[in-house]
Every structure is written in structure tokens, then in C-alpha cells.
Amino acid sequence: MNRHYDFIVLGSGIAGLSFALQAARHGSVAVLTKKNSAESNTNYAQGGIASVVSPSDNLESHVKDTLETGAGLCHEDVVRRVVGEGPHVVQELIDFGVEFSRGESGDFDLGREGGHSARRVLHAGDFTGRVIEQALLASVKAHPNIQILEHHFAVDLLTSRKLGIEENQPNRCLGAYVLDTVNRRVETFTSGVTVLATGGAGKVYLYTSNPDIATGDGLAMAWRAGAKVANLEFVQFHPTCLYHPKAKSFLLSEALRGEGGILRLKSGETFMERYDPRKELAPRDIVARAIDYELKKRGEDYVLLDMTHIPPEYLRERFPNICAKLLEFGYDLCREPVPVVPAAHYMCGGVVVNERAETSLKNLFACGEVTFTGLHGGNRLASNSLLEAVVYADMAAKHAPERLADAAAPSVDIPAWNPGDASDSDEAVVIKQNWDEIRHFMWNYVGIVRTNKRLLRAKKRIELLKEEIKEYYWNSVVTSDLLELRNIACVAELIILSALWRKESRGLHYNLDFPSPAELYRRDTILEP
Numbered sequence: 123m124n125r126h127y128d129f130i131v132l133g134s135g136i137a138g139l140s141f142a143l144q145a146a147r148h149g150s151v152a153v154l155t156k157k158n159s160a161e162s163n164t165n166y167a168q169g170g171i172a173s174v175v176s177p178s179d180n181l182e183s184h185v186k187d188t189l190e191t192g193a194g195l196c197h198e199d200v201v202r203r204v205v206g207e208g209p210h211v212v213q214e215l216i217d218f219g220v221e222f223s224r225g226e227s228g229d230f231d232l233g234r235e236g237g238h239s240a241r242r243v244l245h246a247g248d249f250t251g252r253v254i255e256q257a258l259l260a261s262v263k264a265h266p267n268i269q270i271l272e273h274h275f276a277v278d279l280l281t282s283r284k285l286g287i288e289e290n291q292p293n294r295c296l297g298a299y300v301l302d303t304v305n306r307r308v309e310t311f312t313s314g315v316t317v318l319a320t321g322g323a324g325k326v327y328l329y330t331s332n333p334d335i336a337t338g339d340g341l342a343m344a345w346r347a348g349a350k351v352a353n354l355e356f357v358q359f360h361p362t363c364l365y366h367p368k369a370k371s372f373l374l375s376e377a378l379r380g381e382g383g384i385l386r387l388k389s390g391e392t393f394m395e396r397y398d399p400r401k402e403l404a405p406r407d408i409v410a411r412a413i414d415y416e417l418k419k420r421g422e423d424y425v426l427l428d429m430t431h432i433p434p435e436y437l438r439e440r441f442p443n444i445c446a447k448l449l450e451f452g453y454d455l456c457r458e459p460v461p462v463v464p465a466a467h468y469m470c471g472g473v474v475v476n477e478r479a480e481t482s483l484k485n486l487f488a489c490g491e492v493t494f495t496g497l498h499g500g501n502r503l504a505s506n507s508l509l510e511a512v513v514y515a516d517m518a519a520k521h522a523p524e525r526l527a528d529a530a531a532p533s534v535d536i537p538a539w540n541p542g543d544a545s546d547s548d549e550a551v552v553i554k555q556n557w558d559e560i561r562h563f564m565w566n567y568v569g570i571v572r573t574n575k576r577l578l579r580a581k582k583r584i585e586l587l588k589e590e591i592k593e594y595y596w597n598s599v600v601t602s603d604l605l606e607l608r609n610i611a612c613v614a615e616l617i618i619l620s621a622l623w624r625k626e627s628r629g630l631h632y633n634l635d636f637p638s639p640a641e642l643y644r645r646d647t648i649l650e651p
């Protein structure tokens with residue numbers, strides 16, 4: 123039995139929830155999310171959301187900072203539109219109950235982050251993402267037109283082409299097959315419009331600041347369904363994540379270096395002075411590259427972040443959460459240097475959408491980190507991503523209802539999921555082994571510093587693994603682990619192909635064989651299935 127809604131939204135982060143709240147005025151909405159509804163990258167955002175809200179700031183300067191960071195690849199029209207929508211987006215979030223921190227005067231307490239020429243980052247303490255997520259979720263749960271379905275894992279998009287129908291019409295999206303991970307059943311969801319809001323793909327890499335949900339599912343599903351993707355080689359790495367077997371993804375904020383933190387090798391020696399006169403305060407990509415170089419050269423696993431020269435009382439007052447969390451892992455930031463590694467943090471590329479948030483597949487919209495909009499170019503300006511997610515969610519909600527009129531039900535019944543003959547899943551060890559393999563070679567060969575040789579090695583390995591995964595995917599009962607492995611493998615291959623195409627170094631893509639930018643490559647890396 124199909125379950126039908128006007129709008130199906132895949133993902134319950136800032137993008138999916140913002141879309142749902144706007145679209146619910148026009149029809150029924152189901153928000154499907156693969157774990158608990160709050161589990162998203164959004165929930166972990168620390169810094170805040172960038173917007174021009176102070177009289178001492180101006181839109182032109184936010185545009186300029188975004189363009190400069192983007193290394194020549196931003197689409198200026200998109201930058202102007204997104205930045206221009208900032209104040210409206212902030213008001214919209216406030217209307218949904220988000221309380222941003224304010225100073226004693228009652229004005230917003232604005233933070234300043236790398237690459238911004240003014241204080242323009244609105245935040246809610248250092249839990250901005252959680253505050254946004256909770257406020258939006260509360261509004262969604264209270265809305266009569268929205269149903270939120272947790273533990274519903276989208277497996278694949280339903281398309282007319284795959285179903286072999288409407289041969290003379292353009293390929294269109296009709297919904298999704300979805301695994302109910304509690305009842306272990308794959309159900310069919312059909313919709314007038316489907317919206318991808320599945321977030322990023324940090325889990326493709328060994329070290330990441332992203333939570334476990336970030337396995338690139340939306341990107342992989344869109345690709346398999348026939349949608350265009352772009353600029354996947356531009357992966358942003360955060361220089362300092364805690365290195366600890368139990369701290370899968372604990373970020374040590376840039377503000378620690380801002381307050382005088384020193385990076386050291388295991389031997390205690392400093393190294394940043396060899397890379398940039400600004401040392402620890404050089405831009406994120408330079409610091410991440412320097413750490414990566416030192417680790418690879420020495421075969422070591424981590425460097426140290428040393429704050430022990432700063433008065434302990436100040437550290438505890440300025441970074442209460444970081445100090446407390448580190449103590450849980452057995453480190454006293456005030457007394458000892460803490461082991462850190464760079465970690466995959468943000469995907470600048472994604473599924474290509476136009477200014478209406480439409481993908482190249484009819485009736486499939488997308489918003490949030492899963493997309494490529496043209497805003498970030500070759501590098502993301504800090505705190506522009508939450509802003510982009512809401513702007514594109516709003517665009518999608520404005521234009522998706524127009525699609526309902528021509529989203530007639532298909533002329534044939536949509537077949538139920540075919541579970542095949544499989545009665546069992548593959549051994550967990552096989553999935554774990556393949557997953558580990560991918561994350562390791564992506565880190566070592568397709569990470570912060572790349573070379574042609576490393577990329578070609580990664581390509582060979584992913585081709586082999588994809589074949590293996592394909593073979594047992596169709597002979598196994600689907601589980602979320604298997605689905606994530608399949609998606610990670612797909613995204614890894616797309617990143618490798620994009621990185622091989624770009625024979626230059628620009629923004630976040632750094633290849634030792636082509637160390638400078640080349641005019642010929644001042645364009646997006648578009649991949650078409």
C-alpha cells in the first residue's frame with residue numbers, strides 16, 4: 123500500500139523543517155527522518171548564522187567577503203540573493219521561536235568569524251544549532267498538516283524512468299522507497315513533490331566533525347535517480363577536532379586559537395611559523411593543510427593544541443562547555459595539551475539546484491547542505507550555510523506548490539519494493555571492513571592535500587569496492603548500515619572523479635601536482651549521470 127502526501131521531505135534539519143513549515147500552508151507534508159528527529163548536523167552547529175543586522179555593517183561587505191572566500195567560483199547573483207535575504211531569514215527564525223543572544227542594550231550579540239570583515243554572526247550561546255533545531259521541531263510537531271516519521275530511512279527515489287513508465291515524458295520523481303528501521307519493512311511513499319534535505323557527507327572521511335547521520339544519502343539517491351551534481355571536490359576540513367577513540371566528532375572551536383592556543387607536534391615543537399606568518403591564526407584551510415602535511419610526513423596520528431599558558435580561570439569562564447566536555451574524555455585543557463586532528467566538516471558541492479530550489483529531475487526539490495546552489499564557490503564563508511539552508515527552503519516552499527497541479531498520479535500502480543530472495547544480511551564484519559576501507563583511503567588519498575597518484579589509487583579502490591558492494595547489496599536484506607555503505611561508496615566515487623577533473627589548486631581543493639589556480643578551471647565541476 124502506498125502512502126501519499128502532497129510533499130515528502132527527506133530530512134529533519136534546518137532545511138527540511140523550514141520547508142515543511144512553509145509548505146504546510148499548501149498541502150499535506152510528511153517529514154521522514156532516518157533517526158530521532160533532532161539528530162542532524164544542524165543540532166551541532168556552534169558558531170551561528172551570518173546576516174547583516176547591524177547599522178555598522180552592510181550587505182555589500184557580506185557579499186564581498188563571501189566572494190573572496192569562494193576563490194573565484196561563487197555565482198554572484200546567488201550570493202547577492204542569499205545575503206540579501208539574511209535579515210528576513212533571521213526574523214523568520216525568531217517568529218518560529220528562536221532566541222538569539224542579545225547584549226545588555228537588547229541588541230543582538232554578534233560574533234565575528236574568520237573571513238568576515240564585520241561582526242555579523244547571530245548566535246544562541248554556543249548551542250545555536252540546537253536552539254534552532256528545537257524551535258523548528260516544536261513548531262513542526264504542533265502543525266496539523268505535518269506528520270513527522272522518525273526512523274524512516276529513504277532508500278531510493280521513485281522515478282518514472284526507473285519504473286519504465288511515461289516514456290515520452292521527461293523523467294520525474296514520484297516519491298521514495300523508505301525503510302522503516304523499527305519494523306524492518308520497506309514502504310512506498312508517493313508525493314506530488316519530493317524535497318531532499320538530507321544534509322552533508324562528512325562520514326565519507328575517517329575524521330569528521332559531523333554526526334553519524336551525515337552519510338551523503340540524498341546526494342547518492344539523487345545521482346542514482348538521474349540528477350546533476352557539482353563541485354564535490356570542495357570539502358571543507360576543520361583544523362581541530364578532538365583525537366580520541368570515544369569522541370567521534372567533538373569540535374574544538376577556532377576561538378581557542380583566537381585566544382592564543384598553540385599547535386605543537388607530539389615532540390612539543392611548534393610548526394605553524396613555517397607555513398604562515400599569522401601562525402595559528404591563518405585561515406582554516408592553511409592550518410588544516412599544515413597539520414595534514416606534518417602528520418603525513420611523520421606518520422603520526424595527531425598534533426597537540428596547547429592552552430596551558432593561559433590562566434585557567436579565564437579558560438573555564440570563556441569555554442565552559444569545551445572544558446567540561448574534555449574533562450569527560452579525561453583531558454584538562456588548563457593543564458595539558460590536547461590531541462587534535464583536522465576533520466571533514468562541510469560539503470560545498472552537492473545536488474545542483476536552480477534559483478527555485480529545483481533539481482534537474484522534475485518534481486524533485488532540494489535545500490540545505492545536500493545542494494550545490496553556487497553560493498560557496500571553492501570555499502565556504504563561516505556561518506553562511508545555515509543561512510543558505512533557510513533561503514533555499516523558502517524558495518522551494520514558494521515554488522513547489524506550483525508543481526502540485528501537474529504532478530498527476532502515474533498511470534500504473536507503483537510496484538512495492540522487491541526484497542528479492544535474500545533472507546539474511548551480509549555479515550556485519552563485511553560492511554564494517556568496507557566502510558573502514560573507504561573512510562581510510564578517502565582520508566589519506568582524497569583528503570586535505572591531494573596528488574594525482576593518490577587520486578588514481580583511490581579511484582581503483584573505489585571501483586573495486588563498488589562492484590563488491592553491488593554484488594552483496596542485491597543479495598542481502600537491506601539494513602541502514604548496508605544502505606549507508608552503498609551511499610558512502612557512491613559519494614566517495616563522485617568526490618574522486620570531481621577531484622581528478624580539476625587540474626589546478628583552488629579554494630579547498632589542493633593538488634600538489636597542480637599547485638596554482640588555472641584560468642581554464644575557473645568553472646564548476648558538473649557531473650551528469
Ligand SMILES: Cc1cc2nc3c(=O)[nH]c(=O)nc-3n(C[C@H](O)[C@H](O)[C@H](O)COP(=O)(O)OP(=O)(O)OC[C@H]3O[C@@H](n4cnc5c(N)ncnc54)[C@H](O)[C@@H]3O)c2cc1C
Pocket residue numbers: 132133134135136137138154155156157159160161162163164165166167168169170171172250251274275276277319320321322331332333335339340373467468489490491492504505506507508509511
Ligand atoms: C559541528 C558542526 C558545527 C557547525 N557550525 C555551523 C555554524 O556555526 N554555522 C553554520 O552556518 N553552519 C555550521 N555547520 C554546518 C551546518 O550545521 C549544516 O550545514 C546545516 O545544519 C545542514 O542543515 P541541513 O538541514 O541541510 O542538514 P542536517 O541538519 O544535517 O539534516 C539532515 C537530516 O536528514 C536526515 N537524513 C539523512 N539521510 C536520510 C535518509 N536516507 N532518509 C531519511 N532521513 C535522512 C538526517 O537524519 C537529518 O535529519 C556546522 C556543522 C557541524 C557538523
